[in-house]
Amino acid sequence: MRYDCIIIGAGVAGLTAGIRCAKEGLHTAIISSGMSALHFSSGSIDLLGYRDNAVVYKPFEAIDQLTGTIAQHPYTKCGKPLIIEALLFFKQECEQQGLFLFDNGNLNHFHVTTLGTLKPTYFSQRSVFNEDVYSRFKAMKKIVIINFEGYRDFHPQLAAAQLSKHSLFANCEIVAKQIEMPQLQDDGKYPHEFRSIDIARIFEKEANIEKIADLIRLAAKDADFVVMPAVMGITNFNQIHNKLQSRTRLLVYEVPTLPPSILGMRIDNALKSRFAELGGVYIAGDKVVRADITDDVVNAIYTNSHPENPMEAQCYILSTGSFFSGGLVSEFDNMYEPIFKLKLHHEPERNKWYNQNFFHRDSHAFLQYGVLTDESLRPYDSNNNIIQNLYCSGAIMAHYNPIKEGCGSGVAISTGYKAAGQIINLLKRMS
Ligand SMILES: Cc1cc2nc3c(=O)[nH]c(=O)nc-3n(C[C@H](O)[C@H](O)[C@H](O)COP(=O)(O)OP(=O)(O)OC[C@H]3O[C@@H](n4cnc5c(N)ncnc54)[C@H](O)[C@@H]3O)c2cc1C
The missing domain is CATH 3.50.50.60 (FAD/NAD(P)-binding domain)
Structure with a gap:
């Protein structure tokens, strides 16, 4: 050929x-x-x-x-x-x-890394950064960083401690929370072996989303922003993000994780x-x-x-x-x-x-x-x-x-x- x-x-x-x-x-x-x-x-x-x-x-x-x-x-x-x-x-x-990418025109924006530092970049997926972050972050009083039990490649305490040091968040409380997902137990997999891809597959099951959203809401009900590892699905991520935000009535953002990178x-x-x-x-x-x-x-x-x-x-x-x-x-x-x-x-x-x-x-x-x-x-x-x-x-x-x-x-x-x-x-x- x-x-x-x-x-x-x-x-x-x-x-x-x-x-x-x-x-x-x-x-x-x-x-x-x-x-x-x-x-x-x-x-x-x-x-x-x-x-x-x-x-x-x-x-x-x-x-x-x-x-x-x-x-x-x-x-x-x-x-x-x-x-x-x-x-x-x-x-x-x-x-x-x-796949919708956010950019800030002629300017870079700064996404949160898995270690809680801020990194300059040009395009981010809209679940990582969007206009709402800009318009609301100055008035932010509380950020909750969430992890899911059994997921070893994200450490919310570390991210929270690092992010708290930044002058932008001087007046903001940053709290780390872990939530349990009963669905994890159903897969017959040892619950401390989960990688980003395992959790992303759990998010991909429509029946799980409302349950997960309710758990997030419970953990972060008084937060302005919820930050979680980037595991909101590999194919249906737009719908999952929208559903999570509408059911929790919170702004939910993803942070890049260690590989495998669901965002990538x-x-x-x-x-x-x-x-x-x-x-x-x-x-x-x-x-x-x-x-x-x-x-x-x-x-x-x-x-x-x-x-x-x-x-x-x-x-x-x-x-x-x-x-x-x-x-x-x-x-x-x-x-x-x-x-x-x-x-x-x-x-x-x-x-x-x-x-x-x-x-x-x-x-x-x-x-x-x-x-x-x-x-x-x-x-x-x-x-x-x-x-x-x-x-x-x-x-x-x-x-x-x-x-x-x-x-x-x-x-x-x-x-x-x-x-x-x-x-x-x-x-x-x-x-
Ligand atoms: C670990 C890591 C993380 C990074 N993170 C970021 C980031 O977050 N943001 C950013 O902007 N940049 C990042 N970069 C920089 C990165 O180099 C570029 O972003 C970009 O992805 C490079 O793309 P590429 O297509 O040139 O090469 P690659 O992405 O390296 O792709 C090369 C491809 O060639 C294939 N290949 C190699 N040899 C052969 C062969 N002989 N025959 C057939 N196929 C072959 C490989 O399998 C692979 O698919 C990162 C780089 C690394 C290494």
């Missing part, structure tokens, strides 16, 4: 690119070996949260400064107008699947469903292992499951992520990109890859390592030649630090969108 475009990797970058290509009518396939960073993420989309070790409130102004000073940064290669277009595209495509899974589901709805072909659980390249043009790629059957396309997008997802591989004294053996930006000496102090404000150098590309996001091979029909997007790219800059998904969305646009324009010119 020959495609117009094959995308390797189904994280935020690959799926954004896939949706854009499929929407333009390109015959598009995505091949992905496994889960993406979304399943481990907060589920909020960070655009640019920090610059020069300071919090960024106005991300687009900060992007203007950044693109004016760091020539190699993926945001510079995209440019601000395209970044804005890409974010709007992402938001609208998620909405098509009933909702985005993953929405993007994959949208891609399928647009006619995209999704090949799950197969790993691309090598490529056939002649005269700087990729002819075909080969996977683990079909080592002798070429998969061919006019253009390819490499969105395999960073070290975490296997897009980059590090050995004791070496690192490489495993499929195309692309040229990397990295320090050869291992002791320069990381900082001795794990929490150092400069973070770790390896987070900036990755594939080098030209302005069009095409990578260089080991001989410094540009591969003509291959484009890169997301965490595999060099010259940005998703942790230190708080820009992981923003870069993934912008570069995925741009890579798709490059291919769409190229194929239009050729037809």
